[in-house]
Amino acid sequence: MNKLIILLLLGLVFSNVGAQNRFFTKDARINFNSSTPVEDIIAESNQATTLIDLVKNEIAFSVLTTSFKFRRALMEEHFNENYMESAKFPKAKFSGKIVSSIDWTSEKSVIVDIKGVLTMHGVSNEILLKAHITPGKSKILASAEVKVAPESFGISIPSAVRDKIAKEVTIKIDAVYVPYQQ
Amino acid sequence: MTKRKTVQWVLWIFLIGLIAAFAAIYYAFNMPHRNLANEKSSYILSAKQLISDFRNDETIATQKYLNQAISVSGEIKGIRNLENHSIVFSLEDAMEGVSCTVDSADAVTYSSKLVQFKTGSKGSFKGRCSGMLMDIQIINCVPE
Numbered sequence: 001m002n003k004l005i006i007l008l009l010l011g012l013v014f015s016n017v018g019a020q021n022r023f024f025t026k027d028a029r030i031n032f033n034s035s036t037p038v039e040d041i042i043a044e045s046n047q048a049t050t051l052i053d054l055v056k057n058e059i060a061f062s063v064l065t066t067s068f069k070f071r072r073a074l075m076e077e078h079f080n081e082n083y084m085e086s087a088k089f090p091k092a093k094f095s096g097k098i099v100s101s102i103d104w105t106s107e108k109s110v111i112v113d114i115k116g117v118l119t120m121h122g123v124s125n126e127i128l129l130k131a132h133i134t135p136g137k138s139k140i141l142a143s144a145e146v147k148v149a150p151e152s153f154g155i156s157i158p159s160a161v162r163d164k165i166a167k168e169v170t171i172k173i174d175a176v177y178v179p180y181q182q
Numbered sequence: 183m184t185k186r187k188t189v190q191w192v193l194w195i196f197l198i199g200l201i202a203a204f205a206a207i208y209y210a211f212n213m214p215h216r217n218l219a220n221e222k223s224s225y226i227l228s229a230k231q232l233i234s235d236f237r238n239d240e241t242i243a244t245q246k247y248l249n250q251a252i253s254v255s256g257e258i259k260g261i262r263n264l265e266n267h268s269i270v271f272s273l274e275d276a277m278e279g280v281s282c283t284v285d286s287a288d289a290v291t292y293s294s295k296l297v298q299f300k301t302g303s304k305g306s307f308k309g310r311c312s313g314m315l316m317d318i319q320i321i322n323c324v325p326e
Contacts, residue, residue, distance in 0.1 A: 026281065026316060027264050046266055047283065049315040066249060066312040067321055073215045080249075090244055090313040 023140050023177035024051040030063055030173050034166040041075060041165065043068040050175050052140060054104045059114060059142075061094040061173070083155050084121055092120035094127075102133065109134040114144070123153045131173075140177040145170060218309055219288075219324045221251040229256030229273035229280040236314045247311040253326060254280055255306035258299055269296065271305050271323075278316055282307040282323040295325045 031044035048063040065086040070076040080086040096116015103110075111130055118127045131144035147168040150157060157165050225247065232254055236243040260276035263269055267286035272279050282305070289296060299305045309323035 027262060027270065029266075046264055046268065047281075047312070047315075047319055047321065062315050064312040064315060064319055066310075067319065072211065073213045074211055076215070087245070087248060090248060091315070 020137070020179050021055050022051060022053050022180040024049070024180040025175050025177050028061070028063075028173065028175035030061075030171065032068075032169050032171045034169045036164060036166050039164045041070070043070045043075075043079065045069065048173070048175070050177070051180065052142070052177055057098040057102065059094075059096050059098065059116070063092050064090055065092055065120070066090065083150065083157070089120065089122045092118075094118045096127075096129075098131075098133075102135070104135045107134070107136050109141075118146075118148065121153045121155050125152055138179070142173070142175045142177065144173045146173075147171070216310065216322065218251055218322045221308075223253040223308055224250040226253040229254050232280055232318055233274060233278075236318050240314055244313050248313055250311055251308060252311050252320065253306065253308045254282065254320060255304065255326075256280065258301055258303055258305040261299070261301060271299060271307065272317065273305060273307075275317070279318070280320060281317045282309055282320045284323045284325070285321075288322075288324055292325050299325065 026049045027046055028048035028050045029044065029046050030048045031042065034041040045063055045067040047067040048061060050059065050061040052059050065084045066080055068076070068079065070079065084092075094116055096114045098112050099115050100113045102112050110133055112133055114129050114131050116127065116129075117124050119125075125148075127146060127148070129144050129146040131142055134141040147170050149168050150165065232243075232247070232252075235246070254273065256273035256279070258271055259274060259279060260272035261269065262272075267289060269284045269289050271282045271284070273282060274280060284292065284296065284307075306326040307320060307323040308326050309320035312319045312321050
């Protein structure tokens, strides 16, 4: 009888440890918007992979730069060839930590501060951002918005088109995380 | 009279050149997106081969396959219908295999073929390789 109880307890402990400490998705949506009086440039990818570690409060995000879709094929070409140099730097990454407190069991939407490092075009910069997170047992929703200046990532924009591209590009992220089973 | 004719010719050539330049700019600005259905695959290989190429050396594999039209086939281990109506088929491994994304418009165009692709069956896709995250991503896919 005692053995049975121990076994049951062990089972409970392991199922908790194994199951819901990490949530992930491979279909997170990320879009960016560069808006100027001359031109609005919008691009979107649905292929961002992201992982949340609920114990360490860490979040990682990565996307392949060639997966962004633009309205115009020419913009897509310029983005990949001239600005992001996707052949040389195929990925953009963010890895950060939730610095404000969060209760993963609450299932209530909260706004948290995330501090981390964004790497793109081979340049890493520390950034701070706010994210909306809705914890849940079977899924976690998260969305965030951050503004970045292309120049601070070593992306040089020729003066001829400088007024067509915003000084700060707004990046929006939307993700529905599910439990990560290994 | 001859001088006037020369001037006329120059003007005509200038005008034609101008129209050609505008046409070229207009085309470049509005050039169509790549349509993988009309492209010949640069590489035809199994999903297993592609996975092993990327696991061996991601940098070399990325250089080789990035943005190339490739045909890949393997066992379907997972199907995900996304919110934007595109469909992702995972080949060989649901987590770390090859993810083939069929865009929403193509999901409609090729729906009769795609319904035959079920978990456990063999799937074959032609698409553009965008690199590797957890899995190797092939986007703008059409079924083959």
